[in-house]
Amino acid sequence: MKAPPFEYARAASVDEACALLRAHGDDAKLLAGGQSLVPMMAMRLLRPAWLVDINEIAALKSVAVEKDGVRTGACARQVTLERDAALGARVPLLHQALAWVGHVQTRNRGTVGGSLAHADPCAELPLVAQVLEARLQLRADKGARSLSAGEFFLGPMTTALAPEECLEAVHWPAWPEPRVGSAFTEIATRHGDFAMVSAAAQIALDDEGRCLRAALGLGGVGMTPLAFPALTARLVGQRPSETDFAELARAAAAQCEPGDDLHASAAYRRHLAQVLAARVLRSAKQQAERLQ
């Protein structure tokens, strides 16, 4: 359980990190919080020749609560977001999800960008990014580009990041409607363990309780976290009932392609997906109803 040999460079700026990535290409990995990369190296699932440490780059740690959402630097620690009350008020779903991410010790070190770039299909932050259609800002020596979460996640532990690219910041949109409710839940063997299935929902209601906008996502039941925009669009204009949510949850679960493993069968995961989808939709609606 010791990492194979590698060479280490501590980048002082994003420019320097990008230059190092360009110089070493596929042989280099960025080291953010290390809560996934370091165990994978200890298990020798990865053997990068170079680690480029981006933990000391102040510019990557910023958290800005803006009018239309929250902008987090890629190396902002999960605990920093968790403790930020203004962030929790602007993008509540992000705050709700963070309580499910690992444990105190891993959130103290783990980063937002690291979780997204690792792209575990059962991880919480990728699911929130998918549901909220977060935008990810990527930087390389040759320039910058911006991708939606849907474009960024390509498969299990696979993203659109090129070898020479660094995830720089993430914009988590806030919905402008006045009555927005959200909910996050998951089932794991123990709290803080990897989720078998996770679910997130957000619903905006008008004054009469009609749905203006809705989003649902499920984690752990596909190659990437899944969102269901075509299904949730059917709620718009309605006063969604329990029956509507049950139907939507059934349809969403039917679209999932969960895997089988030691912890849970595919059938059980599909069952959880349906139950949890209905649960978060209901909670999100109830939360929106309490807002005037």
Next chain:
Amino acid sequence: MSEALYPITVEVNGIARAATVPARLSLVDWLRDALRLTGTHVGCEHGVCGACSILLDGEAVRACLMYAVQADGHRVTTVEGLTAADGSLSVLQDSFCEKHGLQCGYCTPGLLIAAQALLEANPQPSEAQVREAIGGNLCRCTGYQQVVEAVQLAAERLAGSRR
């Protein structure tokens, strides 16, 4: 091929410690093997068990999930740093003895660090907050109940001593 060595200076329990380390040396291995601070235990070596918890700049983290080279310029507190200068047990450590918050002792340094970080941030935690704070530390002996009681006792005693 010989591995490259990197110079580091880390403040460990209040003392600046300088060394040269290979990049792949984990922080916990450096603390134990080079500094002989063997109070911090190595359990799973992949971030699951919490036995290697230390305070990094005051926050509890897993020392098996950091390389020693990353700690350069930072401040580390290990379980040895919790005792008074004369080596006597802290209130928290004594409360673990009092409430039988340990049996085999393997997880204890990690639990002490997790509890220390909690009490520094929140001197009067609820039972739920104690359980949340130690949620990343596995213990196979106590069933956690006595650990929770020990942390609560320490909080009471510390509050009493502040009055």
